[in-house]
Structure formats: structure tokens, C-alpha cells
Amino acid sequence: MAALALAGCAGRGAGTEGGGDAAAEGDEFTITIGHSVAASAPVNLGSLRFKEIVEEGSDGRITVEVFPAEEIGSEPELVEGLTLGNVQIALVATALAADSCPSLGVYALPYIIQGDTDRDQYENLRKITESDFNQDLIDQCEQDTGLRVLDNSWWYGNRNLTTGDREVNVPGDMAGLIIRTPPADLHTLAIQAFGAETLPMAFSEVYTALDTGVIDGQENPISTIYQNALFEVQDNMSLTKHMTQNQTLLMDAAWFDGLSEDDQELIQSAIDEAGQYQSDLQLTTNEEELEELRASGMTITEPDLAPFRAAVEARVAEVLSDLGIDAQTIADLQR
Template sequence: MKKWLHNTVIGCTAAALLLFLAGCGGGKESPAASSPPAAATGIQERTIKAGIGLNEDHPEGQGLKKFAELVSQKSGGKLKVQPYYAAQLGDDKKMTEALQAGLQEITIPSTSPLVGNIKEYAIFDFPFVFNEEKEAHAVLDGPLGQKLLEKLPEHNLIGLGYWENGFRNLTNSKHPVAKAEDFKGLKIRTMQNQVHLEAFQALGANPSPMAFSEVFSALESHTVDGQENPLATIKSNKYNEVQPYLSLTKHVYTPFVFLVGKKFWDQLSVEEQQILRDSAVEAGAYQRELNRTENQKALDDLKAAGMQVNEVSAEEKERMQEIIKPVIDKFAKEIGEDLVQEMYDEVAKARQ
């Protein structure tokens, strides 16, 4: 095995996503989700283990629950998805490795942990690329997102599309962060991702990678000063109990990628594969919409809970972007400047 790498929403969004992932051109299947024709036909009785790192009440947890309902409905109850929340099956790395080994069937991690073995996924870690969700969706659901999904099968993984983690914001126990200088000296928990690490270092912070499951206790004990995550995650994990300051930096937009183990996928019939693919797309559209709604509600709830919330001006974000530009230029060369330019071109097109 190669090294580990890393309800219902009806309408235009779901339809567009479904057409894309199913392959709009002539009804062919998406290359990233295709496999040699399965020997079996029909739908068998199967139990499918699906694990995520976040809680059941998080939009991702609710999306997984919706996915399980859809799979059961579309298979007449023969395919049963067993959800596991809050890293019950391990962190993103462990669950992805379990997929590759055929020990688990589904996980939906952030794209960042995939960078270790598929360097191109680092483009989604570039700070200040997207201003709003629709720009990110245009990239993820377009040719570039598909191009990255097609890199997964050689790593014993199948990608059925992208869900939404969302814009990351900073919390800390020291002071509000409203300008670039406010990062100086802050010890911030980050994911084990080199783009994140070097970007925070360029801003003067002291990034400290650690497993997601360890973050709350590290904040509580002041092992680290702060962390960065989307609002729904901050609320779901009750970081407001140990973090008085929330700064709306929106410094990175992070997608989730819906992964199926290739060993499991290749055992499925064409009918079973289509049920999983369609359910992932439909549940993904639901999850994205829920995530946007929950992020606004989370912000209101965190304010009501006593967090001191501050905005970061567009001018300050531009200053931050200039400070970290050498980091972006460095990783653009490593990832491939053509791919990076393709991303920025797609963002510019979405803004029109």
C-alpha cells in the first residue's frame, strides 16, 4: 500500500453538483469515482462504517446523518451506514489510513491532512484566497476540484466530492487580533500543515501543531494561547469556555473531502456505487447550506455567551496577505504555478 496521504436540498445547487460528480458529458461517471466494472450486480446487505472527527451536532455530523438516511432510502434499507462521531474511530489521519487498508469504509476529513502525500491539495490552505463561499464552491465543483479528486485512487481512496468546513477564524486568551502585529508571540494550535505553519510564523505567531482531540485541554491549561477553526466548530467544541477573544479573520476557507476506501469501493456493484455517489452529493448540498446557517447562529451564540468578537478590516487583511506573500510564492513553486494560477483564475471568474 502506498503511504497514507493525506433534508434534502432540492434545486439548482444539488442538481448542479449531481450533474458534475456524475459527469455532465454524456452521462458518464466521474473519473475520480469510477472503477473497473464491479462483478457484483444489484444491492447486497452491507454495513458501512463512516467516521468523522467532529461532533454529531456539528453541520458535518448532521450531513453524515443525512447521508446515512439517504443511503438507506435509496437502497431499500439494504445498505446501512453506521456513523461514528467525535473521532471515535481515530483522527483524520488514522481514519484515512483505515480506509486505505480496507478497515473502514468512509471518512470526510478536511483537505489539509491530505497534503502530506498529494501536495496539490495545499492550494486550499493558501490564506485569503476566497472572500465568500460561492467562490470556493466554483473552484471545488469545477475542473480544478475534479482534477484533485482524480489523484486519490492511486492512494487507495475514492473522492465523491467536497463538503464545507468553512472559513477559519482565530480565538485566543490574550487579546483581540485586529491587525497583523497582534499575532506576534501568540502560541496558536494549528493542523500539521506546512502552509499554515509558515504563514503564521510569517505573521509573528508561534504555531503549534496538535491533534484536534487535544485542543480543548491545551487551551484550558494554557499550553497554547489560541486556535483557529470555523465558527460552527468553535461553538460545537465549546472553545468559548476557555477562550475570551474571537477575531473574525476568515484567513482560510477549508473544504471537507468525502472519501471512500478504494478496496471497499471496488467490491460494490455499479448500483451500490451510484447510491453512495448520489447520496454524498445530495447530503453535501444539504450540509453546505446548513453550515452557512449554523455559522451565523454560532456567531450570535458565541457573542451571547460572552466572547469578545472583533472584525478584521479589508485593509488589514491585505496587509496580512502582503506579509505572507513570500510563503505563498514558495509553495506555489512547489505545488505547481500553473495549478495555482488556475485556482486564482477560477476565483476571478466567480467574482464576475
């Protein structure tokens, strides 16, 4: 959090004291955006595209500073930083955003986004996020928490399981394994339903924990596995596709509302354009990096997903019931 505090002090421009005090019309100010993804990954390249659009569109009046790879804090710390005024945009996994706005967790439920391919799934994700259903979810989030969802359609990819010397073809193969998950409740749902023990852990600790045997495996999208060289400490990857990860961009609503209408429109337009750029790039990158993982010597298993779906079915129904969301509504939006 000390890093967040320093970044906040460095990143504030005229009139931007954080915690809801935004810049007046015509003021110069800085937008600090933080995330946990590697600097070379499409998520960061999308963030840099956002920076380019905003700085050009404001003729340099608005400066955007991008901090990747947890440079100014973990995802929970970034969300906390929004209300402290240290961060203006937290770009986080939707499962983590759901810790603040539970209804957003519908997107992080196992096998909820349908499609035979990642590209099909991305199109279905967009159908949902562009719907009145999604608008109701993000309106409720803002009402309950004061956090504005700028976008929740940045594609990252399906989360898959990696392990050391054990191939996973059916859920039973996971019995007795300790699997690292991110520190968000929804990340544990599928892995526990498959029969493994979960150990939440900051991502910065994962490589060493795998190398030393503290954990037997982890789960992440292809890009995270490749960009962070987890193939060096994991022999196997099973394409369980147990969670579709889209990234959510959060901002303090009061801070956003305090901006001029022109600046609001510029920021939102830049988010939309950068998100499409990032998602298109991520889809292609995931395909390329999967082949790179094969070339690295990693054994890639493509299991029948039916038993994995069956293992989580009851848990998914329970969460949807708790959220007051009808599963058929989600399915209908993807037709």
C-alpha cells in the first residue's frame, strides 16, 4: 500500500485530490491505471492504447500513467486505492470485482459463457455485456459500492489447470492436489468441486511455490501461464476451461461524475476502443501462446469437459439462486 500511496501522490493533477474530488473543466490531471498482468501482455497493451487515445484526445491536458504487474499493488489493493484516490482505474479480474459487487460474479461462474471456441465465447460475452441485463448489474454495483464499471468485456481467456507430474483428464485426477487460486472466493468454486484443495496466494508468490513444491499446481488463462514462464515449473496443462475470465475496469463513481461531460465521454470512448483492440489481440495471442507452450515441452491435455461441468452444476445453481439470477436468462442472451 505504500507504493499505492506514492503513486497516488505522484499521479494527481490539478483538482484531483482523490476519493471523489475530480478535476474541474479544463484542468490538467492524471489518470493512474493499475493491473496485475505482465507488461508484455495484451491487457497492458490495451491499457497503453487507452493512454494514447486519452492523451491525444485531450491534447496532452490529461496524462495517463499505466502500472502493470502489481507494480502499485495487488488487485484488492488497487480496488481499495480507488476510494483512497491513489488509483483512478483498477483493471481487475471480474471474479475479484465480484468481491465488491457480488452480482458481477455471474461472469466468473464455471462454464457460464457458452461457445465452441474462445472467439465464440467472446462474442457471447459481448452479447451479455451490451444488454440491459448487464446495465442493471453495473448500476446496482455503483449504487451499492460507489464504484463505476467503465467496462467489463475486456477478454482475457479461459482459465486452465497446470500441474507437475500428474495429467488431469477427469475431476478425480485432482484428488489430493493443492492448487493455488487467486484470493477471490469464486476462484475456489470449481477447483474445490473437482476435488482438489485450494490455497489462495498472491500471484507474485506462485512461481516459487510451484518450484519448491508448496503447491502442486495452479489455474490461469494461457497468457498468464506463458508470459510468466510457468512451463518451467509445471509439466502438464489440462484445458479444463473452468472459468472464462473477462477483465473489469472500475473507477470511483464520484470522481468520474466530477469530471466535465467532455472528459467523461473521452474516457469512456477510449475505454471502449482500447477494449476492442485488447480483446482482438488477446484472442490471437492466446492461440499463438498455446502453441508456444506445446513447443516448450509442456504436455497439453484436452479432456472431455462433460464430467467437469457435472461436478460444478449444483454449486453454480446455488450461486445463481443466491444472486437472484435465472440461468435461462444468461443462456437466452447468448443465442
